[in-house]
Amino acid sequence: MRAAVFDRVGRVRVDELPDPTVEEPGDAVIRVTRSAICGSDLHFLHGKAPISSGEPMGHEAVGVVEATGPDVRRFGRGDRVVVAFDIVCGRCWFCTRGQTQLCEDFRNLGAGVFGGGLPGAQAERLRVPVADVNLLGIPDDVGDEAALFVGDVLSTGWYAASIARIAQGDTVAILGMGPVGYCAVQAALAMESAPGRVLALDREPARLALAAGAGAVPIDVTTSHPVTAVAEASGGRGADVVIEAVGSPDAFETASDVVRRGGTVVIVGMYAGETVQMQLGVWWARAIDLRFSGVCPVHTVWEAAMEALRAERVDPLPLISHRLPLADVARGYELFDRREATKVILLP
Amino acid sequence: MAFATPSWFEALVDLINGSAAYREAAATWEGDIAFLIEAEPDRGVPLDVWGVLDLWHGECRGGGVADEDRGRRAAYLLRAPYSRWRQVVTGELDPIKAMMQGKLKVQGDLPTIVRQVRAANELVELTLLIPTEFADGA
Numbered sequence: 001m002r003a004a005v006f007d008r009v010g011r012v013r014v015d016e017l018p019d020p021t022v023e024e025p026g027d028a029v030i031r032v033t034r035s036a037i038c039g040s041d042l043h044f045l046h047g048k049a050p051i052s053s054g055e056p057m058g059h060e061a062v063g064v065v066e067a068t069g070p071d072v073r074r075f076g077r078g079d080r081v082v083v084a085f086d087i088v089c090g091r092c093w094f095c096t097r098g099q100t101q102l103c104e105d106f107r108n109l110g111a112g113v114f115g116g117g118l119p120g121a122q123a124e125r126l127r128v129p130v131a132d133v134n135l136l137g138i139p140d141d142v143g144d145e146a147a148l149f150v151g152d153v154l155s156t157g158w159y160a161a162s163i164a165r166i167a168q169g170d171t172v173a174i175l176g177m178g179p180v181g182y183c184a185v186q187a188a189l190a191m192e193s194a195p196g197r198v199l200a201l202d203r204e205p206a207r208l209a210l211a212a213g214a215g216a217v218p219i220d221v222t223t224s225h226p227v228t229a230v231a232e233a234s235g236g237r238g239a240d241v242v243i244e245a246v247g248s249p250d251a252f253e254t255a256s257d258v259v260r261r262g263g264t265v266v267i268v269g270m271y272a273g274e275t276v277q278m279q280l281g282v283w284w285a286r287a288i289d290l291r292f293s294g295v296c297p298v299h300t301v302w303e304a305a306m307e308a309l310r311a312e313r314v315d316p317l318p319l320i321s322h323r324l325p326l327a328d329v330a331r332g333y334e335l336f337d338r339r340e341a342t343k344v345i346l347l348p
Numbered sequence: 349m350a351f352a353t354p355s356w357f358e359a360l361v362d363l364i365n366g367s368a369a370y371r372e373a374a375a376t377w378e379g380d381i382a383f384l385i386e387a388e389p390d391r392g393v394p395l396d397v398w399g400v401l402d403l404w405h406g407e408c409r410g411g412g413v414a415d416e417d418r419g420r421r422a423a424y425l426l427r428a429p430y431s432r433w434r435q436v437v438t439g440e441l442d443p444i445k446a447m448m449q450g451k452l453k454v455q456g457d458l459p460t461i462v463r464q465v466r467a468a469n470e471l472v473e474l475t476l477l478i479p480t481e482f483a484d485g486a
Contacts, residue, residue: 050398225429261449279458284452 002348003123004329005055006112009047012057012333014326020119020127025071025294028131030063030081034144035122037329037336037344038085038152040270044111045333048272051112056120057329058346059085059109062148063126063136072131074139081136082306084298085109085152087118090133101295120331124348136302139310145345149183149316150306156296157183157245158305158314160268161191164241164290169196173230173239173258174216177207179319180268180281181245185216187305188243190313195241197238199233201226201254203338210318237261244269249276256288264289268296319343351437352385352397353481357412361401363474364408370474371406374467378404379423379456382414386429392483393430424456436481437475443468 001021007013022031038060043049051057065079075081088095088103095103107129110120119127128134138147149155157180166172172188172195174181181200188198200211201219208218219229230239238260244251247269253276255265265288283290308314321342324332335341349356364370385397385484401411417427426443427437432451437440444465446452454461461468 223389225386225391225431227429228388228391228431256450257453277455279450279454281458282448282454285448286450 001124002326003120004326004346005054006044006051006057006121007053010045011049012045012330014329017056017123020125022067022069023127024129025069026132028065028075028081028128028135029067030061030083030126030128030135031066032061032063032121032124032126032348034062034148035326035338035348036060036148037122037332037346037347039180041110041333042337043078043270043272045329045337049111049114051114054121055112056123057110057112058120058122059083059115060148060152061113061121062144062151065131065135066125068131072122073161075135075137080144080147081135082138082147082151082302083109083121083126084134084136084302086295086298087116087129087134088299090130090299095133095299098297098300100297100299102297106295112202122346124326133299136306139306142310143304144299145320146309146315146317148345149304149319150309150319151273151298152169152296153179154183154187154309154316155298155302155305156180156268156293157185158187159296159298159301160184160243160245160266160293162301163293164188164243164264164266166191166193166195169194170240171195171199171230171234172241172243173199173201174225174243174245175201175226175251175255176244176246176269177202177204177211178245179316181243182207182210182214182319182342183314183316184243184245184268185211185214186314186316187308189215196232199230199239202231207342210342213318214315226254227257234260234342239263242266247271249274252276256283259288261286262288264291266291266293268293289314320345323347343345349481351434351482352383352399352413354413356478356480357401357411359478360409360475361408361478364401364403364471367470367474370467372468373470374403374406374464377406377467378420379462381424381426382419382422383433384419384425384427385433386427388430391430424453424461425453426454428452430483437480439472439476443472462480468481
């Protein structure tokens with residue numbers, strides 16, 4: 001089969017690899033019908049996370065089950081499924097409490113040694129361990145491309161909004177209108193305790209336009225200071241809830257600047273070795289509830305996200321800017337890396 | 349006089365050095381303070397503006413618009429968007445409360461600076477004496 005593999009820093013290529021097979025009793029092998037490039041794939045592309053030349057890339061995929069091991073109970077040949085981007089055991093103390101992102105055997109698809117050496121999803125076929133836990137069936141009335149988002153960014157945005165404890169009428173500010181931020185906008189607006197307004201902050205006009213189309217109030221931080229803009233939209237107090245979906249020290253600081261006293265900050269943006277200086281006394285005095293989402297425990301939220309998708313309360317499809325054949329994956333990475341693409345779908 | 353321009357800082361330095369009340373209130377203060385007025389293009393402030401006041405035992409030994417390097421070398425850095433500084437220098441926002449609430453961000457020893465309540469208030473009183481024009485309207 002063909003698969004996207006890491007070539008060298010800044011470059012991926014397509015290689016011919018052996019077809020995957022059932023290796024463990026809980027495995028399923030799926031034929032990938034759609035995969036995608038995620039923002040976190042860029043960490044590998046840029047060499048920030050360890051991966052070796054020739055290792056498969058990607059962790060977002062939907063497909064059709066082709067083979068299963070003897071322990072797989074929930075799925076059979078021909079089932080349409082979406083794959084969890086994080087692969088977990090489903091049995092450990094953390095998994096049984098819904099904190100699957102803290103699984104004792106946590107692994108990532110397409111993340112090299114960092115992810116436990118699992119194969120990548122940007123391929124024609126994919127072996128998925130513990131399939132009963134790490135696959136979700138796709139309802140007949142949900143298309144493959146929409147379902148693809150449930151395996152990662154839509155569920156991540158949903159999780160961020162759900163742990164933010166948004167109350168009726170709240171002002172919610174979401175920093176960064178990348179795919180996760182955009183999905184967080186939709187999730188926040190879809191919550192039962194609907195916020196009064198959702199403010200979408202970014203510096204890219206195209207991303208702000210997408211957020212506005214989803215019902216958010218766009219704030220262009222290249223022309224408006226985020227502190228002033230959010231204060232003016234919230235009676236001078238600041239946002240009740242801030243969701244930081246960027247993953248940079250500047251964005252972290254902005255999140256703390258635009259939240260009101262007693263408000264909640266959810267950090268869903270990904271961090272690695274960054275550091276920040278914080279006046280702890282000010283955070284303490286302001287009684288800010290700071291919540292790091294960590295990696296999304298997709299298994300605990302993806303059914304809710306899929307149901308919201310099926311009920312048309314969320315729609316991630318406007319994010320898709322490019323559909324490319326797998327053979328053009330290198331171009332897809334280039335477009336995404338240059339921020340010329342909001343979401344690249346790969347067609348095997 | 350336009351806010352945070354060289355002439356505005358010059359006027360402030362003169363007022364500080366002419367104020368007996370400030371001299372008394374800030375008698376124990378030691379250390380230069382940098383002010384970062386963060387850009388707000390939609391308010392007529394397209395770029396960040398840095399200022400420094402070299403304050404020492406109730407006197408201002410110099411000050412004015414500075415470059416970023418000079419500002420970052422100061423003992424204390426206070427920073428906020430332009431609109432918030434406007435609230436401070438027009439007396440609308442108490443600077444000490446603003447520091448405690450994170451509305452004015454402080455780099456440097458926070459307890460030391462917030463103990464200087466009287467000195468901070470005197471400084472604000474002095475800025476009120478400057479006929480200040482603001483980029484987004486007087």
